[in-house]
Amino acid sequence: MIKIAPSVxxxxxxxxxxxxxxxxxxxxxxxxxxxxxxxFVPNITFGPPxxxxxxxxxxxPFDVHLMIEEPGRYIExxxxxxxxxxxxxxxxxxxxxRTINYIKSFGIKAAVALNPGTPVKNIENLxxxxxxxxxxxxxxxxxxxxxxxxxxxKIQEVKNLSNELNxxxxxxxxGGVDIENIKQVVDCGANVIVAGSAVFKHNKIEENIKNLxxxx
Numbered sequence: 001m002i003k004i005a006p007s008v009x010x011x012x013x014x015x016x017x018x019x020x021x022x023x024x025x026x027x028x029x030x031x032x033x034x035x036x037x038x039x040f041v042p043n044i045t046f047g048p049p050x051x052x053x054x055x056x057x058x059x060x061p062f063d064v065h066l067m068i069e070e071p072g073r074y075i076e077x078x079x080x081x082x083x084x085x086x087x088x089x090x091x092x093x094x095x096x097x098r099t100i101n102y103i104k105s106f107g108i109k110a111a112v113a114l115n116p117g118t119p120v121k122n123i124e125n126l127x128x129x130x131x132x133x134x135x136x137x138x139x140x141x142x143x144x145x146x147x148x149x150x151x152x153x154k155i156q157e158v159k160n161l162s163n164e165l166n167x168x169x170x171x172x173x174x175g176g177v178d179i180e181n182i183k184q185v186v187d188c189g190a191n192v193i194v195a196g197s198a199v200f201k202h203n204k205i206e207e208n209i210k211n212l213x214x215x216x
Contacts, residue, residue, distance in 0.1 A: 041141035055082035138175030147176030159189025
């Protein structure tokens with residue numbers, strides 16, 4: 001089953017709890033939360049207090065994407081805030097194996113994200129131990145960017161490794177996915193689609209989610 005994971009980075013933050021409720025009501029499968037620290041990426045968003053404050057508005061899994069330096073220092077804070085999946089960037093953690101094990105010690109899912117320029121082979125040895133791999137199809141830090149075409153071959157690489165080493169692996173794609181290219185992305189092997197602008201544009205959440213699912 002293909003899962004739609006709206007990114008609240010594109011939501012109206014003045015009514016964030018309400019919009020999280022709407023996402024669940026209108027057919028989202030996962031809530032994607034982009035945490036940025038102004039160091040790993042050139043933008044700052046929010047941290048555990050905001051995630052904790054909206055946790056009560058949805059029973060959907062919270063997929064917390066840590067675009068931050070030294071993510072291992074903050075794992076417990078995000079677990080306590082309500083994360084069900086914690087995604088750390090390969091590029092941001094010197095001890096990625098240790099961090100994966102630390103995340104899983106809390107009984108939640110562990111994922112690793114790869115920036116566009118990072119080869120899939122860098123995480124080949126980790127695939128059997130991960131719950132999800134996130135392929136960034138834009139450069140992280142801002143919403144509304146165009147899908148980077150070579151991300152398609154990286155999705156296929158992860159899918160091949162998944163078939164061989166971890167058939168239950170979730171393969172998530174984040175960046176520039178919309179009604180025009182969602183089928184192509186899924187055909188490459190993705191089964192979790194992050195969509196920000198494509199879900200929240202024109203404030204038509206219900207219609208936009210339905211259109212994305214039709215596009216499959």
